[in-house]
Each structure stands twice: as structure tokens, then as C-alpha cells.
Amino acid sequence: MKPICPAPDDPTRRGAEAARPRRTLADLPGPRGLPLIGNLHELHPDRWHLEFERWWRAFGDMFVVRMGRRPILVVVEGELVRDVLQRRPAVFRRIRTIEDVSREADMVGLFSADGEAWRKQRQLINPTFHARHVESFFPSIREITGRLRDLWARAADEGEARDVLGDLMRYSVDVTSSVAFGRDLNTLDRGPDALQEHLQRVFLGLNRRMLAPLPYWRYLGLPADRAYDRALVAVKRLILDLVAAARRELEGGADRPARPRTLLELMIVARDGDDPKAHLSDAEVYANVLTMLLAGEDTTANTLAWILYYLGSRPDVQARAREEADRAVGGALVPTLEQSKRLEYTSAVTHETLRLRSAAPLLYLEANHDTAVGDVAVPAGAGVVALTRAIGRKPEYFGDPESFRPERWLAGVPSTLPHEPRMALAFGSGPRICPGRSMALLECAVTVGMVLRSFTVHLADHTAPVRERMAFAMQPEGLRVRFVKRACA
Numbered sequence: 053m054k055p056i057c058p059a060p061d062d063p064t065r066r067g068a069e070a071a072r073p074r075r076t077l078a079d080l081p082g083p084r085g086l087p088l089i090g091n092l093h094e095l096h097p098d099r100w101h102l103e104f105e106r107w108w109r110a111f112g113d114m115f116v117v118r119m120g121r122r123p124i125l126v127v128v129e130g131e132l133v134r135d136v137l138q139r140r141p142a143v144f145r146r147i148r149t150i151e152d153v154s155r156e157a158d159m160v161g162l163f164s165a166d167g168e169a170w171r172k173q174r175q176l177i178n179p180t181f182h183a184r185h186v187e188s189f190f191p192s193i194r195e196i197t198g199r200l201r202d203l204w205a206r207a208a209d210e211g212e213a214r215d216v217l218g219d220l221m222r223y224s225v226d227v228t229s230s231v232a233f234g235r236d237l238n239t240l241d242r243g244p245d246a247l248q249e250h251l252q253r254v255f256l257g258l259n260r261r262m263l264a265p266l267p268y269w270r271y272l273g274l275p276a277d278r279a280y281d282r283a284l285v286a287v288k289r290l291i292l293d294l295v296a297a298a299r300r301e302l303e304g305g306a307d308r309p310a311r312p313r314t315l316l317e318l319m320i321v322a323r324d325g326d327d328p329k330a331h332l333s334d335a336e337v338y339a340n341v342l343t344m345l346l347a348g349e350d351t352t353a354n355t356l357a358w359i360l361y362y363l364g365s366r367p368d369v370q371a372r373a374r375e376e377a378d379r380a381v382g383g384a385l386v387p388t389l390e391q392s393k394r395l396e397y398t399s400a401v402t403h404e405t406l407r408l409r410s411a412a413p414l415l416y417l418e419a420n421h422d423t424a425v426g427d428v429a430v431p432a433g434a435g436v437v438a439l440t441r442a443i444g445r446k447p448e449y450f451g452d453p454e455s456f457r458p459e460r461w462l463a464g465v466p467s468t469l470p471h472e473p474r475m476a477l478a479f480g481s482g483p484r485i486c487p488g489r490s491m492a493l494l495e496c497a498v499t500v501g502m503v504l505r506s507f508t509v510h511l512a513d514h515t516a517p518v519r520e521r522m523a524f525a526m527q528p529e530g531l532r533v534r535f536v537k538r539a540c541a
């Protein structure tokens with residue numbers, strides 16, 4: 053594979069930082085909007101990312117939209133976005149409502165914390181995502197992938213078209229809960245578990261509140277919000293019990309595990325040097341277990357669903373990936389760790405899918421103090437939206453950007469088209485880049501390898517449009533897949 057990771061001290065960044073502000077937000081173009089509400093009414097509840105991208109095509113790489121009276125600077129220039137993402141947590145932060153809503157839920161974890169609190173958590177949690185830990189989770193990931201295969205094999209026998217996103221959500225709930233706290237919910241076989249139902253309510257509630265223009269829930273007790281509060285209490289009790297049990301076990305006598313086996317246990321034992329204060333409290337461990345479930349589930353499930361969409365709509369891509377899987381995986385039904393790592397073309401398919409259908413197509417930030425983005429002065433508190441998916445669709449970074457061309461990611465394949473992997477921002481960039489990316493990529497490799505070995509993938513209805521829908525992550529709405537068993541499966 054061509055390298056993906058950005059260099060932290062990239063010299064081109066300095067150029068972006070060095071520019072002196074010559075313009076203000078008021079000088080920038082943007083949609084007109086209405087008094088008081090600004091452009092809020094133009095944002096479709098399920099497809100606001102498309103509206104932002106439409107405005108980009110109309111107004112260019114820097115423009116201003118208004119959420120109520122609040123101006124938001126939207127940036128689609130790759131170097132400037134990388135620069136903004138790099139200048140965290142000092143100059144920019146995630147938009148403040150994310151932390152406020154999380155604080156109300158007692159779950160300020162790695163995603164929502166900011167400033168020094170974030171720095172401490174990131175330092176302690178980063179090592180838990182080290183390759184050797186992620187690989188130690190592989191046996192449970194592989195076992196759950198085997199269950200997904202059985203489910204789709206039964207569907208193939210019955211000629212049934214599957215709502216693959218629903219299946220993949222349950223798959224990633226099972227994987228993430230098993231990796232996070234060693235509990236195999238097996239929602240793939242048993243259907244929704246009580247914990248999963250509570251989690252679903254919590255995620256929907258958090259999402260609704262983080263994106264709400266006003267904190268209406270502080271004044272109104274809507275039924276959905278009461279259900280959210282109840283679910284939160286149940287989830288908190290359950291996870292804190294798991295934290296206490298894991299702590300007892302880790303501190304226990306001869307029976308204690310030789311080494312931590314789950315993210316939860318890794319977080320409990322995480323220490324920074326000899327500093328007795330440099331560890332995570334129970335409240336922080338709870339917040340981060342919930343964060344992992346939240347951050348890891350929908351994103352991975354939707355990425356996998358989009359990969360199936362491309363395999364189904366591009367038989368040429370599927371044939372090439374299948375040929376590689378047959379070579380690398382041999383007779384196994386689910387690839388081993390070593391085999392998963394050999395799936396180079398499949399990995400290229402994943403990166404191309406992430407470029408075009410990133411689960412998080414935009415990032416919401418805020419300036420901590422007066423600063424500048426390029427030559428534009430940005431006052432403290434102004435919102436900054438980074439259109440990361442749009443950056444991956446710019447012809448100066450990725451030639452022929454609207455085409456699905458996995459081979460652009462293969463090392464040693466000569467091409468005259470521009471190819472700037474540092475502008476592939478599906479996992480973000482800078483100090484807050486997604487720490488779960490290698491785990492997500494491993495899950496994608498083993499799942500897609502399994503599918504290619506056992507089935508051919510067909511879109512159930514080629515004429516039915518598959519549309520992008522923004523929920524917690526960007527989903528393929530209307531995707532149904534028919535699996536046909538291969539002779540060798």
C-alpha cells in the first residue's frame with residue numbers, strides 16, 4: 053500500500069500557519085439565509101452534509117454559513133484543514149456542544165474531552181490501540197465474523213435479500229462489546245440484547261442533542277428524551293459494574309489474568325510513568341468504554357456496508373478482489389490474521405470506499421481564541437466546519453475523483469493521476485486522529501475476505517437508488533444485498 057499517515061511536522065503546514073489575516077468572516081461568500089435562523093432551515097435533517105457540499109460547489113473552498121446568528125467558517129482547502137486539525141487542542145477544539153452534552157451524561161471521554169483533560173486521556177489510552185493489543189483481539193473478531201458468515205449463508209440458501217447495514221450494525225456491536233469489555237452479546241444470533249437497545253437509545257439521544265441548535269431538553273421533557281435518560285442510567289450502572297468486576301479481578305490473587313484482555317482492562321491498568329495521578333478514574337474508564345462503543349460501531353458498520361455496495365455495483369472490482377482472496381485465504385472460510393494482512397487489493401477497496409463514502413464526511417470545530425485560518429481572521433468561539441470528504445473529492449488531490457478506482461491506492465502501480473494520500477481524511481488528522489483506525493481496517497479486511505471467499509455479492513435491485521443518509525454516521529439508505537454461495541463455499 054502507498055503510505056496513508058500524514059507526517060506530523062509537514063513543512064507545507066508552516067506556510068498555512070504563517071499567512072497573515074487579510075480578510076474577515078464578513079468578507080467571505082456564502083448562502084444568504086434568513087434573519088435570526090440564518091441557514092438552519094436549509095439543512096435537511098438527514099442530508100445536511102450534502103447541503104454543505106452543494107454550497108462548496110457554489111461558493112468555493114472557504115465560505116460562511118450561519119447557524120442562527122452564529123457564523124460558521126466552512127473550509128475545503130486541504131492544507132488549511134490539516135493545519136486546523138493539527139492546531140488542537142490549543143487553538144481549535146471540537147465544537148463545545150459535544151463536550152456539554154457529554155458532560156450532562158457523565159461521559160466526557162476521549163472523543164468529547166478537550167484541552168488538558170483530553171491530553172491526559174489520549175496519552176493513557178493511545179497505547180491500548182497498539183497493534184499488539186489490537187491483534188490480541190483478533191480471535192474474537194474472527195469468531196464473530198464466522199457468525200456473520202453463517203447468517204448470510206442461511207440467507208443465500210433461502211434466496212433472501214439482506215438489509216446488510218442492520219446485520220453489520222449487530223456484527224459491530226458484538227465485536228466492539230467483546231473487544232471493549234469481553235462480553236459477547238451475540239446479537240447476530242439472538243437479536244437485540246437489552247444492553248444494545250439501551251445503547252441505541254443513548255447514541256440516538258446524544259446525536260440528537262449534539263446537533264440540536266438549542267438545548268431544548270433542559271426545558272422540555274419529550275418522551276424520546278425521557279427514554280434517553282432512563283437508558284443512560286441503565287448503561288451507566290451496567291458498565292460501572294463491569295469496571296468494578298474487572299478491577300477486582302485485576303487486583304485479585306492467583307486467579308488474576310496474566311495480562312489485560314479487553315480495552316476496559318487495558319484502560320484500568322494504564323499508567324503514565326511513575327506518576328500516581330496519571331491513571332484513569334472509574335468515571336473516565338466508564339466514559340471511554342462508552343466512547344469506544346459509540347465511536348467504533350456505526351462508523352465501521354457503515355464503511356463495510358458501503359464496501360458491499362461497491363462490490364455489488366462493480367463486478368470488475370469484485371472479481372479482482374475475489375481472485376486475491378482465493379490466493380491469500382486458500383480453504384479457510386474466515387481469513388486468519390496473517391491472511392487478512394495479505395489482502396492488499398481489498399485494503400485498497402476499503403481506502404477508496406472511505407475516500408468517497410466516509411462515515412464522517414465533516415468535522416465540527418470551534419476556535420478557542422482569536423486566530424486565523426489562512427488569510428481569514430477567525431474570532432474566539434466561531435465555528436469551523438472541515439469538509440473532509442469533499443477534500444478527498446478534489447481533482448488536484450485525487451485524479452478522476454468521482455470514479456471508484458481502488459488501484460490508485462496500490463504501491464508500484466504507475467499512474468499519471470494526482471494522488472495525495474495525506475488528503476484522505478476519513479479518520480481525521482493531527483493529534484486527534486482516530487485511534488481505532490487499525491482496528492477498523494482489520495475488521496474490514498477480515499469481513500470482506502470472508503465475504504469474497506464464500507459468496508458473490510449482488511445488489512438486490514440495481515434500479516433502486518442507494519442514497520446517503522446522515523445519522524450518527526453516513527449510511528447507505530436503501531441498500532439490500534443478495535448473497536449467492538460460491539461452489540467452493
Ligand code: HEM
Nearest residue numbers: 162163347348351352355412479480481484485486488492
Ligand atoms: C471505519 C471506521 C471509523 C471511522 C471512519 C472513524 C472516523 C473517525 C474520525 C473522523 C474521528 C475524528 C478525528 C479527528 O478529529 O481528527 C474519529 C475519532 C475517534 N475514533 Fe474513530 N473511526 C472509525 C472507527 C473507530 C473505532 C473502531 C474506534 C474504537 C474502537 C474509534 C474510536 C475513536 C475515538 C476514541 C476517537 C476520538 C479521538 C480523539 O478525539 O482523540 N473509531 N474517528
